[in-house]
Amino acid sequence: MVTDLESISFLKKHRNVFLLIAVIVVVAIWKPHAAIYGLQRGSLYSLVGLPLSLTLGVVGIMNLAHGDFLSLGIYFVYLFSTNLGMDPLLSIIPVFVLLFLLGVVIYKLTVKRVLKAGHLNQLLLTFGISMILLEAMNLIWTSRPRSVYVEYSSSSTTIAGVRFGTYELLYVLFAVAVLIALQLFLKKTRLGQATFAVGQNPRGAKIVGINTGFVYLFVFGISVAILGIAAGVMVPRFAIFPSVGAAFTMKSFCLVAMAGLGNLTGILISGIMLGVGEAIVQSIPGYAGWSDIVFFGVLITVIMIRSLRRQSL
Amino acid sequence: MKITKSLIILLVLIAAALLPVLTEAYFISVAITILTFMTLAISWDMMLRTGQLSFGTAGFFGLGGYTGIIAVADFGVDPVMGIVLGGLLAGGVSLLLGMAILRLRGLYFAITTMALASVFMVIIRNLHKLTGGPGGKIVYTTLFNYDSTKVYWLMLGIAVGTIVVSELFQRSRIHFAIDAIRADETVAKSHGVNIYKYLIFVFVVTSIIQGVIGSTYALQYGFVYPESSFSAHYLLLPIAMALVGGIYTTLGPVLGAIILGLSSEYLKLIMPYGHLIIYGVIIVVVVLFMPNGVYGALKDLFGIRKRRLEER
Amino acid sequence: MSILKVEGVTKRFGGLVAVNNVTMEIQKGEILGLIGPNGAGKTTLTNLISGVHTVSEGRIVFDGTDITLLPAHKRCNLGIARTFQIARPLKNLSVVENVMIGGLFGKGEKLRESRKSALKLCETIGLSKPDETLDKVTVLEIKKIEFARAMATNPKILFLDEVMSGLNMDETREMIETVRKIRNTGVTICIIEHVMSVIREITERVVVLDRGEILAEGPYSEVSQQHNVITAYLGEDA
Numbered sequence: 001m002v003t004d005l006e007s008i009s010f011l012k013k014h015r016n017v018f019l020l021i022a023v024i025v026v027v028a029i030w031k032p033h034a035a036i037y038g039l040q041r042g043s044l045y046s047l048v049g050l051p052l053s054l055t056l057g058v059v060g061i062m063n064l065a066h067g068d069f070l071s072l073g074i075y076f077v078y079l080f081s082t083n084l085g086m087d088p089l090l091s092i093i094p095v096f097v098l099l100f101l102l103g104v105v106i107y108k109l110t111v112k113r114v115l116k117a118g119h120l121n122q123l124l125l126t127f128g129i130s131m132i133l134l135e136a137m138n139l140i141w142t143s144r145p146r147s148v149y150v151e152y153s154s155s156s157t158t159i160a161g162v163r164f165g166t167y168e169l170l171y172v173l174f175a176v177a178v179l180i181a182l183q184l185f186l187k188k189t190r191l192g193q194a195t196f197a198v199g200q201n202p203r204g205a206k207i208v209g210i211n212t213g214f215v216y217l218f219v220f221g222i223s224v225a226i227l228g229i230a231a232g233v234m235v236p237r238f239a240i241f242p243s244v245g246a247a248f249t250m251k252s253f254c255l256v257a258m259a260g261l262g263n264l265t266g267i268l269i270s271g272i273m274l275g276v277g278e279a280i281v282q283s284i285p286g287y288a289g290w291s292d293i294v295f296f297g298v299l300i301t302v303i304m305i306r307s308l309r310r311q312s313l
Numbered sequence: 314m315k316i317t318k319s320l321i322i323l324l325v326l327i328a329a330a331l332l333p334v335l336t337e338a339y340f341i342s343v344a345i346t347i348l349t350f351m352t353l354a355i356s357w358d359m360m361l362r363t364g365q366l367s368f369g370t371a372g373f374f375g376l377g378g379y380t381g382i383i384a385v386a387d388f389g390v391d392p393v394m395g396i397v398l399g400g401l402l403a404g405g406v407s408l409l410l411g412m413a414i415l416r417l418r419g420l421y422f423a424i425t426t427m428a429l430a431s432v433f434m435v436i437i438r439n440l441h442k443l444t445g446g447p448g449g450k451i452v453y454t455t456l457f458n459y460d461s462t463k464v465y466w467l468m469l470g471i472a473v474g475t476i477v478v479s480e481l482f483q484r485s486r487i488h489f490a491i492d493a494i495r496a497d498e499t500v501a502k503s504h505g506v507n508i509y510k511y512l513i514f515v516f517v518v519t520s521i522i523q524g525v526i527g528s529t530y531a532l533q534y535g536f537v538y539p540e541s542s543f544s545a546h547y548l549l550l551p552i553a554m555a556l557v558g559g560i561y562t563t564l565g566p567v568l569g570a571i572i573l574g575l576s577s578e579y580l581k582l583i584m585p586y587g588h589l590i591i592y593g594v595i596i597v598v599v600v601l602f603m604p605n606g607v608y609g610a611l612k613d614l615f616g617i618r619k620r621r622l623e624e625r
Numbered sequence: 626m627s628i629l630k631v632e633g634v635t636k637r638f639g640g641l642v643a644v645n646n647v648t649m650e651i652q653k654g655e656i657l658g659l660i661g662p663n664g665a666g667k668t669t670l671t672n673l674i675s676g677v678h679t680v681s682e683g684r685i686v687f688d689g690t691d692i693t694l695l696p697a698h699k700r701c702n703l704g705i706a707r708t709f710q711i712a713r714p715l716k717n718l719s720v721v722e723n724v725m726i727g728g729l730f731g732k733g734e735k736l737r738e739s740r741k742s743a744l745k746l747c748e749t750i751g752l753s754k755p756d757e758t759l760d761k762v763t764v765l766e767i768k769k770i771e772f773a774r775a776m777a778t779n780p781k782i783l784f785l786d787e788v789m790s791g792l793n794m795d796e797t798r799e800m801i802e803t804v805r806k807i808r809n810t811g812v813t814i815c816i817i818e819h820v821m822s823v824i825r826e827i828t829e830r831v832v833v834l835d836r837g838e839i840l841a842e843g844p845y846s847e848v849s850q851q852h853n854v855i856t857a858y859l860g861e862d863a
Contacts (some may be wrong), residue, residue, distance in 0.1 A: 015528050062420055064427070105314045111602055121600050123423055124552070128596030131549050135590035250428045257421070289439040299425060300413055307416035310679070486736050489718070493726050496715040503675055504778055505701040505730035620662050 033161040034279035040168035042275020046268040049255035051223030058199040065130035070245030073231030092232035103224030133296035137242035145239040153236035254299045333466040348468040351570035352475045353551035356519040364495035372429030373403040374518045374527035375463025375543035386452040396528045403524025410518040430543040439596040449538030456532040477561040553592040559608025628653040634683030643669040645837040650718035656759040658828035676700040708771040722756030724773045730779025746773045782813040
């Protein structure tokens with residue numbers, strides 16, 4: 001991950017934070033509901049997108065099963081809530097650990113073997129894993145939607161005449177918290193610094209004695225585990241069905257494409273931008289249904305701009 | 314050797330053509346299904362040969378289906394013409410899309426094609442009047458009015474046509490361009506290969522094939538419905554079939570389709586739900602352990618000198 | 626008469642300036658040597674001329690045409706060919722098929738023609754088993770394939786990037802003869818080398834690059850005595 005200013009990334013740190021704030025303020029005045037909703041939903045996209053950026057940037061693999069791991073995490077949270085009566089947010093802890101272990105196991109059994117096999121094989125492998133997860137969830141839980149009700153999840157407040165849900169502010173909280181935690185991890189811990197090094201230059205890292213294999217293992221596991229955090233905070237507000245997480249795979253990739261590899265803050269900013277964009281489209285009467293493809297439009301635009309500048313991730 | 318080969322091909326074709334006469338409705342419908350997935354598998358492999366992984370088969374399949382049904386339902390077009398239109402629209406969309414995304418290829422291309430099915434679904438759900446929205450659309454003039462023998466022969470023709478196109482791509486100068494592009498793009502372009510042009514060409518051709526199959530399939534039954542017309546089925550199975558049979562060949566996807574198609578019929582009997590998980594497992598196993606598939610294994614077994622190196 | 630003009634060409638990769646304001650000319654029919662220490666930018670310059678990279682600044686004119694913005698495959702069609710420093714044979718094709726790529730797409734031949742001319746080229750250059758797959762081929766043969774493949778494009782100018790590395794004395798002799806033969810058919814040659822004996826023997830003129838800039842130009846006998854060249858570059862002298 002190259003984080004110096006020369007990195008080929010769309011959004012360069014601080015300048016874009018101010019840009020984002022400006023955009024949110026403008027939208028807040030024009031369509032306050034969209035601003036709030038966009039901020040919240042967008043933060044959720046960022047929360048899910050951060051681990052993908054980690055996998056792609058450090059391990060170098062696009063995990064097509066990303067969204068399906070999220071769905072699985074959601075089902076785990078569901079199980080803890082319904083069978084043990086745990087609060088979904090509390091269940092984040094055991095689910096985080098479970099997903100980490102699952103990620104590690106899957107990495108060791110499969111991903112590890114295709115690290116040197118080329119992009120095609122890697123994509124096909126994670127595609128296969130995605131399908132296995134999806135079908136397994138369908139088999140075990142069927143496509144019948146389930147839900148978990150937690151009373152504080154439907155709380156709302158009204159500010160300046162605008163009424164909005166307060167639970168979703170947790171998305172913002174968790175997204176920022178995870179971002180800060182990751183930044184601290186990468187800068188202040190030994191493993192984190194090793195991870196950063198591997199992301200920048202895997203061969204160089206190996207030469208200086210960093211155990212790249214372990215870093216890959218850890219990063220893959222952690223990125224699946226972070227999805228457990230998203231799962232826990234999502235459960236009270238989302239209908240639960242096997243393909244609930246699938247759409248997040250592509251949106252997460254869209255965020256990574258926007259922000260550029262290694263730009264974790266950019267993921268947060270891009271996520272919120274995407275969320276606000278979707279919210280605006282959703283608020284246009286008669287065109288609400290089109291908000292689901294806003295990300296696609298953004299993705300194509302990013303691709304075309306990049307190809308004009310002849311850049312890639 | 315060549316005469317024997319042509320003779321075998323001729324015999325197989327005759328046998329295939331006679332199938333509906335010799336068997337009953339159930340087997341005909343299984344055969345139609347196998348042929349449907351076979352052509353999808355071949356078309357997926359054709360794109361793979363350029364070195365680009367496309368996840369768009371289900372997207373263009375559904376797009377073709379919708380075009381066919383809409384053409385017949387709203388514009389009174391004959392079903393066979395509807396099939397042609399399905400192919401043309403898929404081709405047109407893939408051309409526009411390809412021009413935008415094939416300059417960046419690789420991961421960007423793969424993911425964008427993966428998003429296609431969902432994007433088409435959203436668009437279709439929103440254009441209620443034209444497409445019937447989330448409820449789908451029905452037409453009462455079906456292809457050959459449910460005459461499965463005629464449908465089978467049409468499918469056979471399309472499948473044979475696809476095989477011919479695939480083999481053309483394997484034998485003409487196109488083969489050289491594609492193999493060079495897949496092996497090393499820098500070398501290819503340094504020796505005069507216009508990579509962009511060839512990629513778009515292959516992408517459009519394969520999308521047309523997928524659109525044609527999609528509309529044939531939809532017009533057989535007379536309906537389209539967002540979730541089923543764009544089902545991940547039409548992506549998962551062709552990929553598994555091509556991998557099992559042996560990628561980068563024409564015969565591989567053909568074999569894979571027959572093998573997996575027949576065994577899935579059997580599987581459905583013992584495991585009525587969730588047998589799809591097997592396909593995911595197949596893909597993972599083949600990618601990890603058997604990169605050359607059944608066709609590759611057979612070639613090794615019969616000691617036929619492999620013309621291609623282990624490319625991975 | 627100059628066939629290639631490089632004017633003020635600079636190439637930046639992020640913060641790294643690989644080629645810095647290079648201006649040079651290659652005369653039609655000459656054998657030019659491009660030398661310099663490792664990392665001097667010789668291969669990058671070749672990449673810029675052949676179109677693998679685009680310039681950050683500057684202009685490239687080939688045979689009267691401004692090719693600065695032209696994509697690589699079009700430059701090949703105009704007559705620019707090159708080999709690669711680390712040989713890149715196409716592993717999924719046989720020996721003759723590799724060579725055919727040049728003819729099919731560089732020269733624009735039809736399939737049957739290109740097979741014939743590729744076979745002839747293989748014979749000329751000494752590749753005895755044209756239908757062989759690439760897992761059984763020697764180092765010398767791989768270099769010959771690169772060479773033949775580039776020649777099949779019917780070039781006006783050919784860049785040979787370290788084509789002599791890893792060859793023994795006899796093989797080097799053979800290569801030098803082949804290069805001379807090719808120049809005598811009218812092809813301009815630019816040879817990038819570290820093996821100074823080859824440069825001394827075969828080139829008429831030499832351009833020295835160091836750290837992306839031109840250090841010196843002229844016949845090898847003069848340039849090799851220049852103080853700045855010697856200090857910048859303690860190269861191999863055979």
